[in-house]
Amino acid sequence: MTKENNGFDKNLIRELALLLDETNLSEIELEQKDFRIRVARELTIQASVASHYAPAPAAAPAAAAAAAPAAAPAEPAKHPGMVPSPMVGTAYLSPEPGARAFVEVGAAVKEGQTVLIVEAMKTMNQIPAPRSGVLKQVLVTDAQPVEYGEPLFIIE
Numbered sequence: 001m002t003k004e005n006n007g008f009d010k011n012l013i014r015e016l017a018l019l020l021d022e023t024n025l026s027e028i029e030l031e032q033k034d035f036r037i038r039v040a041r042e043l044t045i046q047a048s049v050a051s052h053y054a055p056a057p058a059a060a061p062a063a064a065a066a067a068a069p070a071a072a073p074a075e076p077a078k079h080p081g082m083v084p085s086p087m088v089g090t091a092y093l094s095p096e097p098g099a100r101a102f103v104e105v106g107a108a109v110k111e112g113q114t115v116l117i118v119e120a121m122k123t124m125n126q127i128p129a130p131r132s133g134v135l136k137q138v139l140v141t142d143a144q145p146v147e148y149g150e151p152l153f154i155i156e
Contacts, residue, residue: 013039026088026147076139076151083130083153085146089120093142103135109155116153118146131155 016028016039027040076082085091093101093116103115109129118125133155140152 013037017041076137076154079151079154081133081136081154081156082139082151083115083155085118085148085150085152086127087118087120087125088148089118089125089146091140091142091144091146091152092117092119092124093138093140103129103153105135105138107135109133109135116140127152129155 012030016030016037019025020028020039020041027038029038030036095102095117102117103109103113109115109132111130111132112128114126115129115135116127118127135153136156137154138152139154140146140150146152
């Protein structure tokens with residue numbers, strides 16, 4: 001491996017970045033002995049997911065437009081109570097189809113309490129609340145694909 005001024009092989013980094021583009025991967029990590037490199041890119045995903053849950057009734061467009069500004073803060077990712085997704089997968093708000101959600105807006109949650117499930121590689125991962133507080137906002141919908149670090153909830 002050729003090392004340049006900062007100790008990293010810039011050609012290797014370029015090759016990994018090209019590999020990301022060619023394969024449509026979001027990140028690549030390479031580790032050898034005490035050398036580790038991770039190349040990642042931010043993706044914008046617009047996906048339609050067929051849910052095994054019953055669809056929510058559609059709201060009137062005027063009512064939805066009027067409620068949207070009050071319901072969502074401008075930058076939920078910057079909110080101090082934001083709970084990020086610890087992994088890439090599909091978020092489920094209840095333990096099974098037709099069941100009540102793990103938590104609802106306005107409910108008190110305790111640190112360690114399961115707030116949702118993220119399915120990743122056919123494994124259901126229970127996601128615990130990182131702190132105690134009141135659930136102020138749910139930022140994902142049921143059966144929504146989520147990325148690592150994507151805002152899921154706001155707990156104050």
